[in-house]
Amino acid sequence: MNPRPAPDRSPLLPEPGPTAYGDLPAPAPHTAPELAALLRLLADHRRPPPHGVAIGHSRDDASRAAAAFADAWQAAGHAVLAVVDWPEQAASWLRPAHRLTAPEPDALVIAAAPLGWAQLARRLRHSTPWRPDRTFGFASLAEPVAAALAGPGVLDGVRGASADGGTWRIASGWTDSFPPATPGAAT
Numbered sequence: 001m002n003p004r005p006a007p008d009r010s011p012l013l014p015e016p017g018p019t020a021y022g023d024l025p026a027p028a029p030h031t032a033p034e035l036a037a038l039l040r041l042l043a044d045h046r047r048p049p050p051h052g053v054a055i056g057h058s059r060d061d062a063s064r065a066a067a068a069f070a071d072a073w074q075a076a077g078h079a080v081l082a083v084v085d086w087p088e089q090a091a092s093w094l095r096p097a098h099r100l101t102a103p104e105p106d107a108l109v110i111a112a113a114p115l116g117w118a119q120l121a122r123r124l125r126h127s128t129p130w131r132p133d134r135t136f137g138f139a140s141l142a143e144p145v146a147a148a149l150a151g152p153g154v155l156d157g158v159r160g161a162s163a164d165g166g167t168w169r170i171a172s173g174w175t176d177s178f179p180p181a182t183p184g185a186a187t
Contacts, residue, residue, distance in 0.1 A: 027062035027113050027140035033165030033180065034139055035068055039076070040181075041136055041159060041167060042107060050106030050134075052079040056096065056120070058112040059085050063140070066111035073109075081105050088116045093123035101128040111138040118149035125154050132170075133157035142168040142175050 043049050053073060057066040070080045081103035086096045097120060100108055108130070110117060117140075124130035137160035147155045147170055159169040165180035 025114065025140075025143055025145070027058075027060060027111065027138070028163060029062050030065045030068065030111065030138050031163045031165075034161045034163050035072060037161035037165045037167055037180065038069060038109070038136060038138065039072055041161060042073075042109070045107065045134075045136075050078075052081045052103070052105050053107045053109050054082040054084065054100045054103060054105040055080060056084045056086070056100050056108060056110045056112065058116040059087055060113055063111040063113065063138075066109065066138070069109055069111070069138075086112075086116055086120060088113055090116070090119070093120050094127060096120055097123040097128050097130070100124070101130055106134070108135045109137070110135060110141055112140060114140065114143045114146035114149065117141055118146050118154075121146075121150045121154050121158075131157070136160050139163045139168075142170075142177070144175055147173050147175060 042053070055066050055070055057063040066083075070083060074080055082099055082105070084096050084099045086093070090096075101124065112120070132155055135158045137158060139160065139162050141158065141160050142162065152173060155170045156172060157170065159167065161167055162177060166178050168175050168177045
């Protein structure tokens, strides 16, 4: 389990913040293989698999495509407990953090640009009972700059789907990527 930051430490990004990383990548449009892989990850996560999820997304066009996940999740008979969005730059990340965790979802599903996601994750870690190992994301969350901006250990355990239908997982600040499953191969 990752230790929480000390209560007197701010969850805001430390200086120099995102300027140290230059131009940050924007999320790419999500793909059908990515959505299918994300649904599989959630179904295979634990027994019983998650039923009620909270979905969070930044307000860029690509991240708003999280609605496709919500539609597919509900079509499979599961519940969407909350859908929360946020701007890339916010005065406070506390409101979206609480809105995502208040309904006590089985899992969080996130589609976001790296900067907003890193800032929200820091607030989730600092101010809520959030668990990274119950958080799943679209490909944009796998950007190494997101883990760097969030800080040591904050995103460890987050996993998600890649645009090609593969998967990824963050551990010890590193993002490990895995190729798409081969149909018929043993898992």
